[in-house]
Amino acid sequence: MARQLMRGNHALGEAAVRAGCRYYFGYPITPQNEVPEYMSGRLLEVGGTFVQAESELASINMVIGASMAGGRVMTSSSSPGISLKQEGISYLAGLELPAVIVNMTRGGPGLGNIAPAQSDYFQATRGGGHGDYRCIVLAPASCQELCDLTIKAFDLADKYRNPVMILGDGMIGQMMEPVEFPEMTDLASLPAKDWTLTGAAGRPQRTILSLLLDPKVLENHNYKLVRKYDAVTLAETDWDTYLCEDARLVIVAFGTSARIAKGAIKRVREMGLKVGLFRPKSLWPFPTKPLEELSRVVRHLLVFEMNSGQMVEDVRLAVNGQAQVHFYGRPGGVVPTPEEIAHQISHYYYGAHLNEDGPSRARLVGGLS
Amino acid sequence: MKQVFKTPQSLKPAIFHYCPGCGHSIIHRLVAEAIDELGIRERCIGVPPAGCAVLAYNYFDVDMGEAPHGRALAVATGIKRVLPDRVVFTYQGDGDIAAIGTAETIHAANRGEKITAIFVNNATYGMTGGQMAPTTLVGMGSTTTPKGRVAARDGAPLDLTQMLAVAKGSVYLERVTVNSPQAIKKAGKAIKKAFQVQLDGLGFALVEVLSPCPTNWKMSPVDSFKWIDSTMAQVFPLGVIKDETGYQEAKGGGE
Amino acid sequence: MTIKSVFAGFGGQGVLMMGYMLALTAMRQGKNVTYLPSYGAEVRGGTANCTVVVSDDEIASPVASSPDIAVVMNNPSLLKYANLVRPGGIMLVNSTLVGSVVNRQDLNVVKVPATDLAHELGEDRSANVVMMGAFAQATGVLSLEAFSEALAETNLGKKPKVLELNRHALQVGADSARQALEAARSAASK
CATH class of the missing domain: 3.40.50.920 (Rossmann fold)
Structure with missing residues (x-):
């Protein structure tokens, strides 16, 4: 496919769709508004679902639901909105649900400004929400890499059943550069998920939960996460x-x-x-x-x-x-x-x-x- | 011998952890019965709350997905949008649905999400130890209103279901209780109807159940049943709050 | 070679489109390119600007603190960029709307009455395309033909009639810039 001159936020959306993302839930905030704008139209074309939620909180929780139901799902925001999403990101990690979260970082703290910044590094790499967990965090340096890493993010999220964050900034989101996209992913070719909530038809009831009241059980769950994070570290470290x-x-x-x-x-x-x-x-x-x-x-x-x-x-x-x-x-x-x-x-x-x-x-x- | 009473298929053969006289056990059973009667157990997905019913997945024999406190209707929205042919319900307490999750509730209703919400109103934060709820009555004591709720300081009890009536996407809203056999029967009908609304793709349906909490109300179960009629239902009147289903009485009503 | 250009003017003058035209044309010519628009609250006041970097090498920053070329479509933009363009750089001025004078001897200032020329063409909205013709002529970053070809891929070239008009506008702008440059040269030689 020929190179297209595309704004980062649009390239992100197109890459997500080509990676098989069919569900997007978000809320406007500068400098990433072009992501929900793009997804609202593009998902209509491919038979997906776009919901403009009432808040970042609602949107990340819709992501949780969509992921439980087996969808390839994404949300995006910028710094103050990502702070609001942290609750849901902690749950995604605890529930071991795949999802892609995009932060087109702006200046902070507080309302800050809408200029490009990298001040959410701590928040992104330390987990951001409560509890002992990690998000896989990928940092693109160009629109092409934004496209490539977005596609990779969906695969990593599914492979490890873990939230993956794309940490960009206002410049990556707003800038236009030539981008070459791969072909559309054939949804049927994606690995089947044997853990989703689809209704207990012909199989025992399933529960997806993070509430593990027995400390020993939660400890085991936490160690399971640690082993997963070790595997990610071994296989996915990129530089x-x-x-x-x-x-x-x-x-x-x-x-x-x-x-x-x-x-x-x-x-x-x-x-x-x-x-x-x-x-x-x-x-x-x-x-x-x-x-x-x-x-x-x-x-x-x-x-x-x-x-x-x-x-x-x-x-x-x-x-x-x-x-x-x-x-x-x-x-x-x-x-x-x-x-x-x-x-x-x-x-x-x-x-x-x-x-x-x-x-x-x-x-x-x-x-x- | 004819069996006249058994555990619904949609309930696991588990013993409820709820306190004696608590309404949750009854409401769980009513939800399970509605699911059984409509034959939707195998395509049902439930979203429990944070609160006393957080362990609902130990009881319902349907797929269950956890939600953060107050976000059940947002999580349910995500599930339903991916699997529109499944039946999705939330089971939420007053703190969950009417305080921390108010925005998620109103907007799910306003979008007309085809979801069934069961709203258990016991006017208290049961699991955390009896703090003030958005629905705590004026004058009612709680561990955070030791001398009683004062409207001028704490706000008056919030009638969430009434608020939802103005949302265009809400189709069926009813307030019921479970403090007598007749009331339980009526509540069961309402819950079943709320599922039927979803099956028919009409929009958002919610049943609010005034539910006794003898432990935190510091009453005997019998007294708490009486108190619902004498006091609580005076502030939260029972009955249909909105019905745009167009159903004849027979439909969705079961018998 | 790396050339950083800024385009600035009122919202509605097609300033972002100018940057896009340059970026698209550069991409089609096999160049590396970045295009960075002003966004958010910055553009709510009715002014717009964008920065385009064209290079044979990998582009480090899409931002230009001291651009090589500034294209100013209105007076406020001239005041904003007059001191930022690097010494020896080029300033393309829409002389129909810009009254202020650039008080720098180290710049090549090229005045093109783009708004008037567009009006004469019968399409006021084509002032930005006229200016891009002048840009091609005055800067030599990319050829006029390259711009003319790339036009077909933009919104300005969707309909054959509009494309024809805009290609004509490019030519008019280029001619105007050539005349301005020749006039400046003959004035300098006198």
């Missing part, structure tokens, strides 16, 4: 590297920040600075191990986020003191330019004498044996 082979300084950034960082790296490379990029594509599971391995060789990391420092904590945990971890961020919906990041990079690079080969080398010579 990208760029020019890390000779790097003395590696920028760690995700989503929009990562593409800005890449532009900055190209600039400083022209000046001879040996700088690379490490980009987590799955924020949970976080690519802890590959980053730890990288930090054995590269001793200086600069974490760049559009917030006041969130993912940097995961980076510090991953490298566990093996490397210097420096942070630069712009909160409040400010989108820094590649020039600004290039300036930050060179400032740090020369400040840490990474241009010199001294006794405390920036890079382990020869790498790991």
